[in-house]
Amino acid sequence: MSLDHRSLATRLNGLIWLEVCNGCTQCSLRCAAGTQASRAEWEAIRRYVAQLSASEREAFEQTLKQSKQQSLGDGIEVTLCRFLDRKTNLCTIYPVRPLVCRLMGHVEWLPCPIHKIEHPMPRAAALEILEVYAQTERHSFEEWEQIAPLLDGVADSRT
Numbered sequence: 414m415s416l417d418h419r420s421l422a423t424r425l426n427g428l429i430w431l432e433v434c435n436g437c438t439q440c441s442l443r444c445a446a447g448t449q450a451s452r453a454e455w456e457a458i459r460r461y462v463a464q465l466s467a468s469e470r471e472a473f474e475q476t477l478k479q480s481k482q483q484s485l486g487d488g489i490e491v492t493l494c495r496f497l498d499r500k501t502n503l504c505t506i507y508p509v510r511p512l513v514c515r516l517m518g519h520v521e522w523l524p525c526p527i528h529k530i531e532h533p534m535p536r537a538a539a540l541e542i543l544e545v546y547a548q549t550e551r552h553s554f555e556e557w558e559q560i561a562p563l564l565d566g567v568a569d570s571r572t
């Protein structure tokens with residue numbers, strides 16, 4: 414199975430009803446720093462950012478500058494994902510979010526916290542995808558930023 418971003422997304426779309434999550438923010442506190450992406454997924458994110466309009470790009474860059482620190486009480490503080498907009502609690506790269514984000518709520522080991530998804534994707538299909546995905550080069554967003562910076566080296570639609 415090819416694991417470029419488009420084929421992966423197509424395969425997932427055929428297995429699970431991803432639209433149920435569109436616009437929902439109820440699990441946004443699970444969007445933690447350190448989320449991993451494959452090279453193909455990171456390149457898809459870079460292309461997505463490069464095609465944003467000037468106003469969208471401006472808003473995106475403001476999101477990156479937001480503090481991602483979140484107190485959970487009892488002195489516990491977590492760092493949330495750099496792509497989470499703290500004003501809306503929405504993902505700013507939603508159409509190109511990586512596999513782990515797409516699986517949230519749709520596999521039995523990452524259940525939907527509000528029980529909106531009654532039927533997770535078949536375990537065998539999820540494991541088949543993960544088995545192949547696990548063989549790809551993966552890094553956290555923070556590591557990819559060092560390897561191939563998001564806002565550098567990709568054509569900017571504003572120019």
Ligand code: SF4
Nearest residue numbers: 434437439440518525
């Ligand atoms: S997994 Fe559940 S809580 Fe998270 S976005 Fe989907 S429906 Fe909302």
Ligand code: SF4
Nearest residue numbers: 444494496497504514
């Ligand atoms: S990429 Fe989007 S969906 Fe994934 S952890 Fe970050 S904000 Fe959440």
